Amino acid sequence: MPRNRLQSHGGFSRRAFLAGGMALGGGVAGLDFLGRSAVPALAQSAGTPKRGGTLIAAQEVDPVSLDPHTNSNYSALQGYEHLYESLTGYDEKTNIIPALAQSWEITNGGKTYTFRLRPNVKFHNGQMMVAEDVKYSVERILDPKTASPWRNWLEAIKEMKIVDPLTIQMHLDAPYPALLGSFAGMRGSGIIPKGLAERENLKIKAIGTGPFKLAEYVPQDHITYARNPDYWDQPLPYLDGMVFKVLTEENARLAALRAGQIEYAFMTAQGVAQLEGAPGITVMKSPYAWVVLHYINVYAKPLSDARVRRAMRMAVDTNEVIQKAVYGAAVPSGPIPTGYGDWPLDPATLPYLKPDIPGAKKLLAEAGYPNGFAIEILCSPQYPEFVATTLVVQEAVKKIGVDVKVTQLEWGAFVATNNKTIRSGGKEGGQILCSANTFRPDPDGYIYPYFHSQGNLNEGGYSNPKLDPLMVEARTVSNHAERWRLYHEIQRVVLEECPNWWWYAKFNIEALSSKVQGYAQSFTGRRIFLKKTWLA
Amino acid sequence: MRYLARRALWTVVSLLGVSILIFLLVRLLPGDIVDILAGTEGQLGPAQRAQVLRQFGLDKPLPVQYVRWLWSMLQGDLGWSFRSGQPVGGLLLSRLPITIELALLTVLSVSLLAIPLGILASVSKSVRIKTLVQIVGLLGLSVPNFWIAVLLILVASFLFRWGPALIYVNPWSDPWVNLQQMFLPVGSLALGFSAVIVRMTRSSMLEVLGREFVKVARAKGLSAGAVLLRHALFNAMIPIVTVLGLQTGFLLGGVVITEQIFGLPGLGWTLLNGVYQRDYPVVQGTVMLFAGTFVMINLAVDLLYTYLDPRIRYE
Numbered sequence: 001m002p003r004n005r006l007q008s009h010g011g012f013s014r015r016a017f018l019a020g021g022m023a024l025g026g027g028v029a030g031l032d033f034l035g036r037s038a039v040p041a042l043a044q045s046a047g048t049p050k051r052g053g054t055l056i057a058a059q060e061v062d063p064v065s066l067d068p069h070t071n072s073n074y075s076a077l078q079g080y081e082h083l084y085e086s087l088t089g090y091d092e093k094t095n096i097i098p099a100l101a102q103s104w105e106i107t108n109g110g111k112t113y114t115f116r117l118r119p120n121v122k123f124h125n126g127q128m129m130v131a132e133d134v135k136y137s138v139e140r141i142l143d144p145k146t147a148s149p150w151r152n153w154l155e156a157i158k159e160m161k162i163v164d165p166l167t168i169q170m171h172l173d174a175p176y177p178a179l180l181g182s183f184a185g186m187r188g189s190g191i192i193p194k195g196l197a198e199r200e201n202l203k204i205k206a207i208g209t210g211p212f213k214l215a216e217y218v219p220q221d222h223i224t225y226a227r228n229p230d231y232w233d234q235p236l237p238y239l240d241g242m243v244f245k246v247l248t249e250e251n252a253r254l255a256a257l258r259a260g261q262i263e264y265a266f267m268t269a270q271g272v273a274q275l276e277g278a279p280g281i282t283v284m285k286s287p288y289a290w291v292v293l294h295y296i297n298v299y300a301k302p303l304s305d306a307r308v309r310r311a312m313r314m315a316v317d318t319n320e321v322i323q324k325a326v327y328g329a330a331v332p333s334g335p336i337p338t339g340y341g342d343w344p345l346d347p348a349t350l351p352y353l354k355p356d357i358p359g360a361k362k363l364l365a366e367a368g369y370p371n372g373f374a375i376e377i378l379c380s381p382q383y384p385e386f387v388a389t390t391l392v393v394q395e396a397v398k399k400i401g402v403d404v405k406v407t408q409l410e411w412g413a414f415v416a417t418n419n420k421t422i423r424s425g426g427k428e429g430g431q432i433l434c435s436a437n438t439f440r441p442d443p444d445g446y447i448y449p450y451f452h453s454q455g456n457l458n459e460g461g462y463s464n465p466k467l468d469p470l471m472v473e474a475r476t477v478s479n480h481a482e483r484w485r486l487y488h489e490i491q492r493v494v495l496e497e498c499p500n501w502w503w504y505a506k507f508n509i510e511a512l513s514s515k516v517q518g519y520a521q522s523f524t525g526r527r528i529f530l531k532k533t534w535l536a
Numbered sequence: 537m538r539y540l541a542r543r544a545l546w547t548v549v550s551l552l553g554v555s556i557l558i559f560l561l562v563r564l565l566p567g568d569i570v571d572i573l574a575g576t577e578g579q580l581g582p583a584q585r586a587q588v589l590r591q592f593g594l595d596k597p598l599p600v601q602y603v604r605w606l607w608s609m610l611q612g613d614l615g616w617s618f619r620s621g622q623p624v625g626g627l628l629l630s631r632l633p634i635t636i637e638l639a640l641l642t643v644l645s646v647s648l649l650a651i652p653l654g655i656l657a658s659v660s661k662s663v664r665i666k667t668l669v670q671i672v673g674l675l676g677l678s679v680p681n682f683w684i685a686v687l688l689i690l691v692a693s694f695l696f697r698w699g700p701a702l703i704y705v706n707p708w709s710d711p712w713v714n715l716q717q718m719f720l721p722v723g724s725l726a727l728g729f730s731a732v733i734v735r736m737t738r739s740s741m742l743e744v745l746g747r748e749f750v751k752v753a754r755a756k757g758l759s760a761g762a763v764l765l766r767h768a769l770f771n772a773m774i775p776i777v778t779v780l781g782l783q784t785g786f787l788l789g790g791v792v793i794t795e796q797i798f799g800l801p802g803l804g805w806t807l808l809n810g811v812y813q814r815d816y817p818v819v820q821g822t823v824m825l826f827a828g829t830f831v832m833i834n835l836a837v838d839l840l841y842t843y844l845d846p847r848i849r850y851e
Contacts, residue, residue, distance in 0.1 A: 056702070064619050064813060072575030147588045149578020187578075203621040219620050220809060221801040222703050245702045249797045251686045255693035261702055409566075412814055416567030418576050435576050449579075456579050 049238050049518060053535035057264035058253045059244035062220045065203040068190030069141050072149040074438060074525075077187060079217075081526055082225055082242070083124075084190030084208035086183040087115055087134065094341060094523045096180050100129060100191055100209060110175030110478050117166040122230040123193045124206075124213040131168040135160045136194040138170075146197075150188025152449075152456065153178075153441065175476045177483070181441025186526075211237040211531035220246055231531075238518070238534035257281060263513035263535075269329035272509050280514045287331050287339040288508035288525045289439035291446075292389055294377065294501040295418070297433075297460035299426025302373050309498035311363040316396040317355040321503045325388040330504035335491050336446045338505040339523055342484060343443040345491050352495075360400045372401025379434035382411035386434040389503055418459075426460025433459070436506075439524040443487050444475040451494055462499040543838075547831050554827040555609075555820070559602050562811070562819050568594070569618045569814045592618055592816075605820065614824075615817035617810075624821040627806065632825070634704060634802035638794070639787040641718050642725045643780065650730040651776065654737025655769065658745065669734055676731025682793040685724035689797065692720060704800055721798045725791065729783055736779050740772040747771075773844050781837035785830045 063079030065071050089099035098104075101115040121129040138160060141148045156176040161169040172179070183189045196207055206214040209232070212225035225242040245262065247253045253265040254274055258281075267275070267283070275281055302308045322330045332353060336344040364370065377393065379386040387408060394404040409417065414433070421429025440446055449455040452471045453463035467490060474486035494500070508525050515536050520529040570588050574580040580588065589595045593604065608615060614624035657669040692698045700716040707714040744750065745768050753763045792804035803822055810818035841848045 062809065064809075065621075070573065072573060072578030144581075144583050145587055147573065147580055147584040147591075149574045149580055151584070152579055201621040203619065218801065219622075220805055221799070243703070245799060246801075247799050249686070249799075252689055252797055252799060255689045256699055256702065259693040259697050259699035261699045410812075412565065412567035412572055412812060414567075415574070415576055416571040419571050419574060438577060456581075457577075 047517070047536065049235075049532075049534045050536065051235070051238050051534070052240050054241045054243060055239050055264060055516065055530065055533065055535065056262050057242060057244050058247040058256060058262050058266070059223065060250075060253070060266045061248060062246045063223065064219065066206050066214070066217060067202040068186070068192065068206075068208070069137075069146060069148045069150070069188045069202075072187075078527065079223055079244075080190065080206060080208075081186055081210075081528060082212040082530065083206040083210040083214055084186070084192065085210050086186055086189040086191055087117075088180050088184040090184050090522065090524060090526075090528065092520045092522070092529065096184050099184070100134070101183075104180070106478070108171075110177065110476070111172045113170045113172070113179060114163070115168050115170070117168065118232055119166055121209050121232045123209055124228060125193065126230075127193050129191065129193075129209055130165040131162040132165070133194050134168050134191055135162060137189075137191045140192075140197055141188050148188045153182040153185065153188060153445075175478060177478045178442030178444045178475065183441075185439065185441030185524075187441075212242060215241065222246060233531075237531040239530070242530065257511055257513070260513070263516050264519075265511050267509045267511050269327040269507070269509060272511060273327070275511055282512050282514050282516075283509065284512065284519075284521050285329065285507040285509045286521050286523075287337070287505045288521070288523050289337045289340060289437075290506040290508070290525060291333050291335075291337045291437045292325065292330075292385060292503045292506065293435065293437060294390075294393070294503075295421075295433045295435060295450075295459040296499055296501070297421050297426045297429065297431050298462045298499055299460035300431075302367070302369055303375070303431060303460075305367045306497040307363045307367040308369065309501075310496065311360040311367070311400060312393070312397050312402060313352050313498050313501045314356045314360040314363065315400050315402075316352070316393050316501075318350075318353050318503060320396075321389050321392045324392050325385040326504070326506055329507040329509060331507075332503070333505035334495055334502050335450075335500070336443050336487065337437070340443070343487055345488060345495075350495070355396065357399050364400055364402075369401075372397075372403065374403040374405065375431055376405045376407055377432040377434065378407050378409055378414060378417060378430040380411045380414040381408050382414075383436070385506075386436070390434045393501075421459055422457060439526075442475075443483075447471055447487065447490055447494075448475055451490075451499055459499075462497075464493065464497065467493055543835060547835070550831060551824070551827055555606060555824060556602070558820050558823040559605065560598075562814070562816050563598070565811070565814065567814055569816075572619075572814050594816075605817075609824070614821040617818050618815045619813045619818075624817045627818065628803065628821055628825055631801060631803045631806045633706070634800050635788060635791060635795070635804060637707060637714075637718065638721060638725070638791055638800070638802060639784055641722045642729060642787055643784050645722055645726045646729045646733055647780070649726070650733035651737050653730075654734045655741055655764065657734065657738045658741035659764065669738065672727075673731045673735050676728045676734075679728070681724050681728050682797060684727055685721065685794055685797045688720045688724055702799065717798075717800075721791075721794050721800060725787065725794055729787070732779060732783065733776065736776055737772070740775050741768060744768045744772040770844065774841060777837060777840055777844065781833050781840075785833050788826055788829055 059078065061075035063075045064073060065076050066080045066083070068080045068084045085099050087099060087101035088096050091097045100118055100121060102118045103116045105114045107114065117129065117131060117134065123129055138154060138157060140146050141151060141154055142157065156172045156174065156179060157170050158173045159171040163169055190208060193207055196202065204217050211228055211231050213228050215224040215226040217223045223244045227237055227240050231237060247256065250268060250271040254271055256262040257265050257275065258278060272283055275283060296303055296309055298304050318332050322328055331338045332347045332350050334345045334350055338344050338347045364372065377390050379390045381387055390406050394406055397404055417430050418433050418435070437446060448471050449457040451458065451462055452468055453461065470486055470490055474483055474490065477483055508521055510521060512519060517534050517536050519533040522528055569592060570580060570585050573588060593601060605615060612625070614628070616622065617624055617627060653669060656665055700719065701713050704717060705713045750763060750768055753767045791802060792808050795802040795805040803825070807819060807822040810822060
């Protein structure tokens with residue numbers, strides 16, 4: 001049984017997982033990450049939903065800006081995801097569902113998308129949402145002047161045609177099955193009223209179609225949301241409003257939860273241990289799209305040799321990484337995060353679950369480094385798990401003679417080094433960098449940008465002439481079974497060649513007051529189902 | 537008057553120096569606003585990078601950027617935040633009261649607690665008092681205030697299941713709620729601060745108490761209280777006021793972690809976030825405000841000396 005093998009190899013503690021999941025009725029489903037889809041742990045939701053009440057929650061990182069198109073920081077998405085929507089959205093199982101578009105047709109061999117918009121959708125200012133607004137919003141994202149870091153998600157769109165006020169056609173230059181997900185992903189796809197960006201400072205003001213309106217935003221302090229009474233998906237939302245107080249310090253969130261001051265908080269595995277046995281608090285956890293990994297600059301020796309990269313990866317115990325970095329609250333993962341539909345490889349079948357020192361030594365000798373070498377790994381203490389992961393690697397590869405220098409950089413400096421590595425094609429910047437990949441609206445987002453020789457997040461110019469055409473094919477065919485086969489094949493190859501080292505998909509751990517009902521975790525890590533949440 | 541004029545001149549010179557220094561320092565930090573906006577997952581191509589730099593005026597040569605910034609600052613315009621698009625002046629004005637309140641309440645509580653305790657320690661022969669002073673001194677100096685802050689939060693919530701209102705309330709809209717909110721942060725800051733002041737008061741008092749004029753005052757038959765407060769304390773105040781002033785300056789800048797732990801959106805946190813976000817106008821504006829305040833406090837302390845010791849005259 002794959003399940004047993006996973007337990008012994010991955011060292012993933014089933015009991016710990018069940019303790020979190022079972023109490024919520026979603027534990028067994030949670031184990032299903034081996035199978036087709038990630039079923040998130042559901043909050044106990046006995047009884048019928050009730051209208052009213054304000055949810056007081058903690059926001060773990062300041063959103064900084066609420067502009068739905070120009071921010072790469074995840075916390076910005078957390079700030080605006082209740083205010084804006086796109087043409088498509090996600091359900092609890094991360095299936096793409098209609099949102100502002102009621103339906104769509106894909107014609108012309110996957111090159112034309114015709115979206116029929118939902119009628120009678122009002123923006124928060126009372127204005128009706130029509131095709132003009134969709135066109136304006138997408139044009140804003142594509143306009144280089146906007147400098148949207150997510151432009152490439154939608155850049156396949158070459159032309160937009162308004163058929164009637166509620167129908168818009170988008171013409172692509174090539175088939176691009178990721179388009180529907182690119183809208184649902186909401187990283188840079190929110191629909192705003194035509195002309196809004198020219199009238200308002202969208203960094204602190206917001207007018208969307210979302211379930212909540214922005215009542216007040218005081219940067220670094222709090223965001224207050226008020227129920228949108230005209231929301232198209234009646235009777236949602238159930239809450240009258242929400243307040244997210246910025247509490248970056250986990251101890252402060254713990255204290256506020258225990259004192260009953262907040263009803264929701266994001267937690268680390270270490271922090272949540274302090275909530276054990278606390279009355280009136282429910283903890284939910286399930287794996288989500290947060291894969292911790294090392295990007296490897298393959299430009300120069302010795303890392304240009306796949307055997308060297310693989311040897312180092314072979315020396316590391318994945319289970320030890322998971323225990324030390326996140327106290328066991330994760331599952332092993334390959335390039336596509338474990339739990340993302342049927343795209344990822346079965347974690348039980350992943351290579352390198354157990355360290356293989358003799359094999360690693362042999363491989364390193366074959367590559368011409370029998371006595372090892374010295375190398376530097378960069379990480380940022382902004383994310384303690386990245387540092388912990390890197391330290392485990394440092395200890396492990398000592399056994400095969402590789403001397404790792406761990407350099408910790410402040411986050412901005414880390415990002416600058418990372419981006420310099422990419423821009424210079426690996427000639428400048430870092431050698432190995434620890435980071436995480438978050439949710440991508442399509443498996444393509446974990447593959448093409450990083451490993452295609454033309455990919456624009458390709459660290460150091462990794463290139464495999466056999467893989468390039470496969471990646472292009474995988475991002476253009478629309479047949480699911482065919483794509484599935486391609487992505488599984490590509491993942492096997494990159495795991496073999498190690499242009500990155502993938503470690504684990506972390507659990508999303510959220511602590512809620514037992515009063516909070518109807519909330520569901522999303523594989524995306526987002527809190528989109530707060531619109532279905534009510535207070536008992 | 538001449539002294540004041542000279543001081544004012546020096547103030548301007550030092551503020552100019554600070555402005556050049558901070559302008560260069562933020563730009564020396566690796567990474568800029570383009571990197572922050574792109575992150576590790578998003579992407580900004582060369583054209584987009586150039587666009588962002590142009591948008592924020594970062595494409596101009598450094599001297600041009602500096603002169604522009606200085607010129608608009610002289611006109612009272614601190615520029616616009618790269619990240620929130622808000623005017624920096626307004627942002628700082630909205631954050632200033634929290635930091636000032638935190639600093640003032642801390643100084644006030646330290647003065648009311650630590651100075652009397654120091655005096656007591658200097659005259660008392662009680663072992664208990666001495667032990668108490670030693671404990672306060674040792675704890676306050678050796679335990680970092682962020683640790684005390686976390687401890688206070690956890691004790692309040694786990695033992696008493698208490699926590700003050702989450703979102704900051706102005707003292708003038710609800711003084712009672714505001715005081716509750718300030719209770720723990722001020723407590724965590726005051727402990728370390730008190731340790732310094734207690735020790736300073738004690739040693740300063742001991743020194744003064746051994747002087748001739750105190751003996752004379754006692755010999756004249758003055759009451760112990762009058763000797764202690766009117767004669768000894770008044771003369772012992774100069775080093776205490778100096779330290780109090782210096783520490784207040786540090787409080788303005790050094791409350792960063794305290795503000796963050798207690799979720800108080802004050803200036804310290806604004807500065808820290810400005811640095812993280814490579815939001816140059818915010819960092820520059822905040823540092824200029826800090827520098828200005830520091831200079832003002834120093835001036836006030838110097839002027840206070842002439843009141844405390846009439847022999848001190850500034851020519």
